[in-house]
Amino acid sequence: MAKTAFTLAGLTLKNRVLVASGTYGYGDDTLDLADPAKLGGIVTKSLSMKPRAGNPPPRIVETSSGMLNSIGLANIGVMKFIEEKLPVLRGLSTAIIANIAASSIDEYCQVLEVLNEQEGVDGFEINVSCPNVREGGLNFGTSCPMVSEITARLRKLTRKPLIIKLTPNVTHISEFARAAQDAGADAVSVINTLIGMAINIHTRRPMLATTTGGLSGPAIKPVALAKVYEASRAVKIPVIGIGGIMNANDAIEFLIAGASAVQVGTANFVDPAAGIKIAEGMNTFCDENRIEDIGSLVGSLVTTGNVSVVDSWL
Amino acid sequence: MAKTAFTLAGLTLKNRVLVASGTYGYGDDTLDLADPAKLGGIVTKSLSMKPRAGNPPPRIVETSSGMLNSIGLANIGVMKFIEEKLPVLRGLSTAIIANIAASSIDEYCQVLEVLNEQEGVDGFEINVSCPNVREGGLNFGTSCPMVSEITARLRKLTRKPLIIKLTPNVTHISEFARAAQDAGADAVSVINTLIGMAINIHTRRPMLATTTGGLSGPAIKPVALAKVYEASRAVKIPVIGIGGIMNANDAIEFLIAGASAVQVGTANFVDPAAGIKIAEGMNTFCDENRIEDIGSLVGSLVTTGNVSVVDSWL
Amino acid sequence: MITQELSPVTGVRQLADTVFVCSVRSPRIASEVKPGQFVNILIEQTTDPLLRRPFSVYRVDGDRIEIIFNVVGRGTALMSHKGPGDTLDILGPLGVPYSFLDESFSTALLVAGGLGVAPMPLSTGFLKSRGKKVVTFLGARTASAVLPHHLENLQVATDDGTMGFRGNVVELLGSVWKSHTYVKPKIFACGPTAMLRGLAAFAVKQDIPCEVSLEGPMACGIGICQGCPVELVGEEKKFALMCKDGPTFDVRKIRF
Amino acid sequence: MITQELSPVTGVRQLADTVFVCSVRSPRIASEVKPGQFVNILIEQTTDPLLRRPFSVYRVDGDRIEIIFNVVGRGTALMSHKGPGDTLDILGPLGVPYSFLDESFSTALLVAGGLGVAPMPLSTGFLKSRGKKVVTFLGARTASAVLPHHLENLQVATDDGTMGFRGNVVELLGSVWKSHTYVKPKIFACGPTAMLRGLAAFAVKQDIPCEVSLEGPMACGIGICQGCPVELVGEEKKFALMCKDGPTFDVRKIRF
Ligand SMILES: Cc1cc2nc3c(=O)[nH]c(=O)nc-3n(C[C@H](O)[C@H](O)[C@H](O)COP(=O)(O)OP(=O)(O)OC[C@H]3O[C@@H](n4cnc5c(N)ncnc54)[C@H](O)[C@@H]3O)c2cc1C
Ligand SMILES: Cc1cc2nc3c(=O)[nH]c(=O)nc-3n(C[C@H](O)[C@H](O)[C@H](O)COP(=O)(O)OP(=O)(O)OC[C@H]3O[C@@H](n4cnc5c(N)ncnc54)[C@H](O)[C@@H]3O)c2cc1C
Ligand SMILES: Cc1cc2nc3c(=O)[nH]c(=O)nc-3n(C[C@H](O)[C@H](O)[C@H](O)COP(=O)(O)O)c2cc1C
Ligand SMILES: Cc1cc2nc3c(=O)[nH]c(=O)nc-3n(C[C@H](O)[C@H](O)[C@H](O)COP(=O)(O)O)c2cc1C
Ligand code: FES
Ligand code: FES
Numbered sequence A, B: 001m002a003k004t005a006f007t008l009a010g011l012t013l014k015n016r017v018l019v020a021s022g023t024y025g026y027g028d029d030t031l032d033l034a035d036p037a038k039l040g041g042i043v044t045k046s047l048s049m050k051p052r053a054g055n056p057p058p059r060i061v062e063t064s065s066g067m068l069n070s071i072g073l074a075n076i077g078v079m080k081f082i083e084e085k086l087p088v089l090r091g092l093s094t095a096i097i098a099n100i101a102a103s104s105i106d107e108y109c110q111v112l113e114v115l116n117e118q119e120g121v122d123g124f125e126i127n128v129s130c131p132n133v134r135e136g137g138l139n140f141g142t143s144c145p146m147v148s149e150i151t152a153r154l155r156k157l158t159r160k161p162l163i164i165k166l167t168p169n170v171t172h173i174s175e176f177a178r179a180a181q182d183a184g185a186d187a188v189s190v191i192n193t194l195i196g197m198a199i200n201i202h203t204r205r206p207m208l209a210t211t212t213g214g215l216s217g218p219a220i221k222p223v224a225l226a227k228v229y230e231a232s233r234a235v236k237i238p239v240i241g242i243g244g245i246m247n248a249n250d251a252i253e254f255l256i257a258g259a260s261a262v263q264v265g266t267a268n269f270v271d272p273a274a275g276i277k278i279a280e281g282m283n284t285f286c287d288e289n290r291i292e293d294i295g296s297l298v299g300s301l302v303t304t305g306n307v308s309v310v311d312s313w314l
Numbered sequence C, D: 001m002i003t004q005e006l007s008p009v010t011g012v013r014q015l016a017d018t019v020f021v022c023s024v025r026s027p028r029i030a031s032e033v034k035p036g037q038f039v040n041i042l043i044e045q046t047t048d049p050l051l052r053r054p055f056s057v058y059r060v061d062g063d064r065i066e067i068i069f070n071v072v073g074r075g076t077a078l079m080s081h082k083g084p085g086d087t088l089d090i091l092g093p094l095g096v097p098y099s100f101l102d103e104s105f106s107t108a109l110l111v112a113g114g115l116g117v118a119p120m121p122l123s124t125g126f127l128k129s130r131g132k133k134v135v136t137f138l139g140a141r142t143a144s145a146v147l148p149h150h151l152e153n154l155q156v157a158t159d160d161g162t163m164g165f166r167g168n169v170v171e172l173l174g175s176v177w178k179s180h181t182y183v184k185p186k187i188f189a190c191g192p193t194a195m196l197r198g199l200a201a202f203a204v205k206q207d208i209p210c211e212v213s214l215e216g217p218m219a220c221g222i223g224i225c226q227g228c229p230v231e232l233v234g235e236e237k238k239f240a241l242m243c244k245d246g247p248t249f250d251v252r253k254i255r256f
Helices: A079-089 A105-116 A144-155 A173-182 A218-234 A250-259 A275-286 B078-090 B105-116 B144-155 B173-182 B220-236 B248-257 B272-290 C027-032 C074-078 C120-129 C169-177 C193-206 D027-030 D073-081 D120-130 D167-176 D193-206
Strands: A006-007 A009-012 A017-019 A041-043 A060-063 A066-069 A095-100 A123-127 A162-166 A187-190 A193-198 A212-216 A239-242 A261-264 B006-008 B011-013 B017-021 B041-043 B061-064 B067-069 B093-100 B123-127 B162-166 B188-191 B194-197 B214-215 B239-242 B261-264 C003-016 C020-027 C038-041 C053-056 C058-060 C064-070 C087-094 C105-115 C135-142 C152-160 C185-190 C208-211 C227-230 C240-241 C249-250 D005-017 D019-025 D040-044 D053-056 D059-061 D064-070 D088-092 D108-111 D133-140 D153-158 D185-190 D210-213 D229-232 D239-241 D248-250
Touching: A006 A218, A041 A123, A060 B220, A066 A193, A066 A218, A079 A095, A079 A105, A079 A218, A095 B067, A105 A123, A105 A144, A144 A162, A144 A173, A162 A173, A162 B006, A162 B061, A162 B093, A173 A187, A187 A218, A187 B105, A193 B220, A193 C058, A193 C185, A212 A218, A218 A239, A218 A250, A218 B061, A218 B067, A218 B194, A218 B214, A218 B220, A239 A250, A250 A261, A250 A275, A250 B214, A261 A275, B006 C038, B017 C058, B061 B214, B067 B194, B067 B220, B078 B093, B093 B105, B105 B123, B123 B144, B144 B162, B144 B173, B144 D059, B162 B173, B173 B188, B173 B220, B188 B220, B214 B220, B220 B239, B220 C053, B248 B261, B248 B272, B248 C120, B248 D239, B261 B272, C003 C027, C003 C064, C003 C074, C020 C074, C020 C087, C027 C064, C027 C087, C038 C064, C053 C064, C053 C074, C058 C120, C064 C074, C105 C120, C105 C169, C105 C193, C120 C135, C135 C169, C193 C208, C227 D193, D005 D027, D005 D064, D005 D073, D019 D073, D019 D088, D027 D064, D027 D088, D040 D064, D053 D064, D053 D073, D059 D120, D108 D120, D108 D167, D108 D193, D153 D167, D167 D193, D185 D193, D193 D210
Parallel strands: A017 A041, A017 A261, A041 A095, A095 A123, A123 A162, A162 A187, A187 A239, A239 A261, B017 B041, B017 B261, B041 B093, B093 B123, B123 B162, B162 B188, B188 B239, B239 B261, C105 C135, C105 C185, C135 C152, C185 C208, D108 D133, D108 D185, D133 D153, D185 D210
Antiparallel strands: A006 A009, A060 A066, A066 A212, A193 A212, B006 B011, B061 B067, B067 B214, B194 B214, C003 C020, C003 C087, C020 C064, C038 C053, C038 C087, C058 C064, C208 C249, C227 C240, D005 D019, D005 D088, D019 D064, D040 D053, D040 D088, D059 D064, D210 D248, D229 D239
């Protein structure tokens, strides 16, 4: 069997498949259906200092091969997370990455400080696709200096793996990946959702109460792959690939494009065991192709030479 | 029957549905299958000064509810277009919008000047998603000053409708729409394709010879709608909505979001009569909903008040 | 316990214009499901439709479950073309059942609008086997849309008066209520949100206990996406999840 | 003339492990199609798969056409489940047929690899009715993958030697060639690109006229997307379109 483990800033994941923030709850709802011990890790729903109720309904709508959501970072708050969820998560034998959302840099720091002392929190992923209250709601993640500053401030507070999760809604994601790297991040996650919208033509109202929302699912996979390719060529730190991964082949595409690991999001809604099946499928692929270390796939894209047409029907 | 005509800077289109650049050839390949006289207009494949062979194969790959292309602006050049295609187009009884692509501002100007004198060319759409040779291949369309300058230079050369086609691969498309408006554009087209990628995991090569390409089709519709909404609220000039429109309902969503007209692209590959069927379907919708002027739908999105859950199954 | 079952389709039959019943062999779900719970069905392996589609369980017959559904879009259209030889990937049973074990009532008033009849046959059997009296009020647009199968003590209302009472089902209940003799009644309802709102107002006014089964967009059906909030009464902007804390709710506890 | 026909499926039968034949009623296409042309089929109305799928026309029988296909992905998997009652939206006939009307040859050597046999039955009938002699060389992986139906003067090569000549079909042709007695021969071929390249090299070396039917990704199939370039010999980086100028090409005119 191929070597599947992956070490990120001292944290060893047993394989390269994590479940993405906001798409697996706090890991405790799916225990009947899927054994988290078979995952590389669980990224929690974004946690903020205080609980957040989230946006009014409707919060989700399906689109062609994708879905829009406007959950609004609904979460139980970091304190209740520590009291109620973390004890369960500690028992799951998989890495737990706490995802943090905030509306000011100080709040990011507060949440991280509270979590940093907790046993069972193995690392952090910082959701910078949040409205910045001081700057009138503009997204932190679309300002390079902001991403730098958040990363630098948080880096001082923790020695655990610090991952910055980038938004794709920018012209050059490579600039943001570089900003995160230069400010001390251990990795970047690429991508969060694309801004999108859908309309009910009979009521002339948006299908989401918030008008626009975040697009995820297989529809965005080509965009996510291009962003991972762009980001991974710009930085030396690992890139974690996210966006529309439904099966092992999709995940392998991300590794070849330059991702060191992947996260599975929307696919969990279709199949709560998707992450596990993907990790297993990647092993099978390695075995069939005599790949000894799955890490050898990372960034192995061949871009020179002639590309010949595949004619598998003949 | 509802009023469907739409007047743009003196040019009256019989309805609000055009076929998008690069997705209908030069209008002469589909005459067996669809009568162009039933379309609001045809936007030609992007024309450059000299003919362009385009990129090597593979140039297209299907993705989930979408497709990637890297045609490479293959076109016969403006001179051959005038000699061979324009005479046919003149006979089609529909508006002909010449789309222009170039790798320098001077080339944009040259192509437009040549076409401006031609009878049968009713307006221009400027594809700014082209590599700028002087700036090392960076996209014209991702630089606001460049979009301004191109628009201003071209505006001086023509009194025919001048439409700037914007790329979605920027942080705030509204800034680009405003730049085009302020420099004298009569309308903006929103959107061109999203940058995307797909990989053959067996050969580890990109599925497109050019590594990345442009994503189109229903997968991108939510993104396109959000960009149309953003752009149309930022400018007073009409916005032409493009992206993943497959049927009349999709087109109506774009009008409600703020588009004054729409273009149909990838759908033509699935059904060469898609544009006509969409125009007809929009009429039916208006009749059924007693809408007298389809223009009354434009920008009619209702965003206040509670949005209640649709329960059409009950 | 929630299970994921690859369930062979045993048949799909048409009941009305756009209404079908699909039977599948799902032994584990069949043995665990309670009335008011639902299943979440992956209809195709392609990515359009992408998400599962939620459906109430209409009936249980041995190791088979039945779904009654209306063709309203892509997923339900595809499901109407299934037949023996096809397989559906089903997650269930999901959600909180109607609280039929509640000792405080002895007459269940089942109130359904349109395809809100879906959970009622399973409910009827369950209630009868536990010695409860069942009275059913069914509303529909017109006579041909009435789905009267496997129900008990049925009273019908149609919008156009082509069958039973002319008017909506809440008006029917109101008209019956004046002279009712139900012993310890409790309402259990399912139907369009507008109807359920009217019913809730009636129940509160008449001081009858009332549970409704809600429906709305769901992505996961199992509580991991936070996509299906239902506002709770009392606390400001506090939400329950329709899929996990519902779909059945006491009307006094929610704002809908 | 290209037409768009909503074609009722009359049957889908399995020929081999992953190989099926689909028959549809498409009177206009059936009456116009010539050997080597193809049709572009919209298999589902959902958006995944999104684009049409191109297939050679295998046979024509009255107002019906037949497609032979290999299940390689989503579209072909869905097509293998079709049957009477289903309808396919078909565009055709498309592309340039084999130039069988060419007077310079009198023996057609049909050379096919794997499912490259697809255009050959229609070709055989057409050639015979015009008084041409037909000899067919068919290559396959193994005996069970040989699809010998509706062919004339068949010679088989299998990679594993389980039927006929052991080796590939180009080697088979080469071995026969030494002692051939074909009068004014011309090769018409279809198969994997690697095979067609080998065949082209052989044909050029032996100075035999040779036409191949290419295949590769297509979005539109009718010349409006520029997605299917085939490099032309002579002019630098000049492309023909596989769908409109092909799929059949004289091997001396293209670089592939
Ligand atoms: C708990 C629960 C139980 C349900 N039980 C049943 C049942 O027993 N029988 C039945 O026929 N239906 C039931 N529904 C509704 C059913 O899930 C939808 O009709 C179905 O998902 C539509 O899928 P589609 O692909 O055909 O439609 P789509 O193509 O997705 O949409 C078509 C139309 O249906 C509407 N729609 C889509 N999803 C929903 C939804 N979840 N609820 C309401 N409208 C929707 C859309 O707004 C659109 O107008 C239930 C829903 C829930 C949440
Ligand atoms: C002119 C022409 C004639 C053809 N005639 C036949 C025929 O008679 N019988 C037949 O079985 N097939 C034929 N093909 C190939 C057929 O179009 C593809 O096998 C089909 O499109 C695959 O669709 P899918 O959805 O099942 O596969 P997808 O899910 O789209 O892809 C699955 C696999 O098939 C490969 N693939 C996808 N599209 C093509 C393609 N166009 N060509 C080659 N490989 C592809 C992919 O690379 C992938 O490996 C022909 C192709 C052309 C261009
Ligand atoms: C319903 C939903 C909720 C999400 N919530 C969060 C969140 O709280 N924090 C975050 O960083 N990302 C969140 N995401 C984004 C995902 O983690 C992921 O980046 C995105 O969905 C793309 O991956 P996918 O296509 O595999 O879903 C959410 C996505 C969805 C669909
Ligand atoms: C194959 C293909 C070729 C295209 N060529 C051009 C082009 O030459 N010039 C241009 O401005 N846009 C071009 N486009 C972009 C389309 O005009 C349109 O903006 C985009 O495809 C989104 O619309 P759709 O989703 O309806 O296809 C092309 C798109 C496709 C798919
Ligand atoms: S549908 Fe996902 S939480 Fe309810
Ligand atoms: S497939 Fe579109 S031009 Fe050939």
